[in-house]
Amino acid sequence: MTGRWAARLHLPTLAVAAVVVAGWFLLSWRYGAFVLPSPLAVLRGLVEIVRTGEVWRHTGASLARIAVGFGGAVLVAVGMGLLAFLSRTARVVVHDLLAVLNATSVFVWIVLSIIWFGLSSWGPIFTTFMITLPVVASNLIEGVESVDRRLLEMGDVYRLSGRQKFSAIVVPSIIPYLVAGMKVGFGLALKVSVIAEIFGVTTGIGYAMNYSREILATQMVFVWALVMILVMMTTDKFVFDTVTRRLMRWR
Amino acid sequence: MAVALEVAGVGKDFLIPVIDSVSFAVEAGEFVCLLGPNGCGKTTLLRIVGGLEPPSRGTVTLGGEPVFGSGRHTRKVGVVFQEDRLLPWRTLRENVELVQKPLGADAADRRRTGDRYLRLAGLAGFEDYYPTRVSGGMRQRAAIARALAIEPDLLLMDEPFGALDAQNRRIMQTEVRRIWRETGRTILFVTHAIEEAVAIGTTLIMLSARPARIRTLVRNDGRVERAKLIDDLNTIIMEEVERQQGSGA
DSSP states (O other): OOHHHHHOHHHHHHHHHHHHHHHHHHHHHHHHHTSSSHHHHHHHHHHHHHHHHHHHHHHHHHHHHHHHHHHHHHHHHHHHHHHHHOOOOHHHHHHHHHHHHHHHHHHHHHHHHHHHSSSSHHHHHHHHHHHHHHHHHHHHHHHHHSSHHHHHHHHHHOOOOOHHHHHIIIHHHHHHHHHHHOOOOOOOHHHHHHHTTTTTSSSSHHHHHHHHHHHOOOOHHHHHHHHHHHHHIIIIIIHHHHHHHHHHTTT | OOEEEEEEEEEEESEEEEEEEEEEEEEOOOOOEEOOOOOHHHHHHHHTTTTOOOOOOEEEEEEEEEEEEESOOOEEOOOOSOOOOTTTTTHHHHHHTTTGGGOOHHHHHHHEEEEEHHHHTTTTTTTOOOGSSSOHHHHHHHHHHHHHHHHHEEEESSSTTSSSSSHHHHHHHHHHHHHHHHHHOEEEOOOOOOOHHHHOOOOOEOSSSSSEEEEEEEOOOSSSOHHHHHHHHHHHHHHHHHOOOOOOO
């Protein structure tokens, strides 16, 4: 693991990062801390929220909402995938439904959730659910469509039962699509739930960021953006990449 | 000898008639090669025999049971396709074990039977490999082991070595001939390669160009010299190809 990280942080990347930070210093010196706080101020802010534990409170609140909204979306998507697998008619209906959901803006769900659920955690949860559902489900349907018919025919030749064909042929064919969909979906969930948290809740990364702006603590806006980026990169590396590697052992 | 397979007046239409009418009987333990010009319906005939496609007319009987009857027949048919059709996410051993599950054997039995046929197919030591980790020839060996593991009443092979290079092809022909001798299975083997059919089959059935009929049926029992048999069959196939092109023009 260490070796891979060292290899990834190769010199040209570090050089570019150094130039960016240097530029950031210059610009913040030129325009002032309100418009662009210096990297040092941001670093101090990060240390501060880690020390007070505020980082865990808000990140935890955001992740809990994502767990419910995104988790629900994955469950419903799996149900839709099953339907699409069992019936061609259902596949067409689900396909069209997802096209509509895919075309709907985040803002529609945010506004609707305020009307429907008032100012509560259900806003970000509902928004996350509605936005990630089509992403995960579309991937699953694509997986269902890609199941190799020749393998299913082989299953028929050897008289495998429906359940045996499902667990030995269908599920392993679809799982890579599910994991890919979940990876994209989780990234989207994090971005979307944070926007929804601007309205009506008093915890979460989105709330913390908007609050920092209101009290004119621009450096904290940067700190929370940094926290978001870190959460995203960590889950990508340690959850999804690991799972993918595990599942793709046979390749 | 007992008749293992009887094909009676089988025909198939896909918009146009592909198979006109084909009848033949295979005795238990025979190694029958089905030959014919490209596109004459060899694979379709094999799929009908295997119960993968219904015929437009005629009947197929396996050990006395109709393949397209009201219920499922109880005979066991193993199929080796042109492609290996192994599950890439399962090891060779797991692939061979899987097809024994519907037969009701317990896990230890499946393991024993599976390993025996993997060994017979020359895959001892490769049981735990994933299909992507072995060569195309070895994958096709595993597909043969899988078909044998259900101890089939009839083994169907649809140009199983079509994707292999010439050298591997020759090796696999010898191997299949050996496996046939050691297991005594009844085999129906589709190929378009006359040399291959003459090298491995005990009975050769040559189909005509589309719509297919049986053009000739030869016992390959050594009474006719191989070189002459190959020559004769080549002449027939050229006639058929010319006839088809003539009628097409």
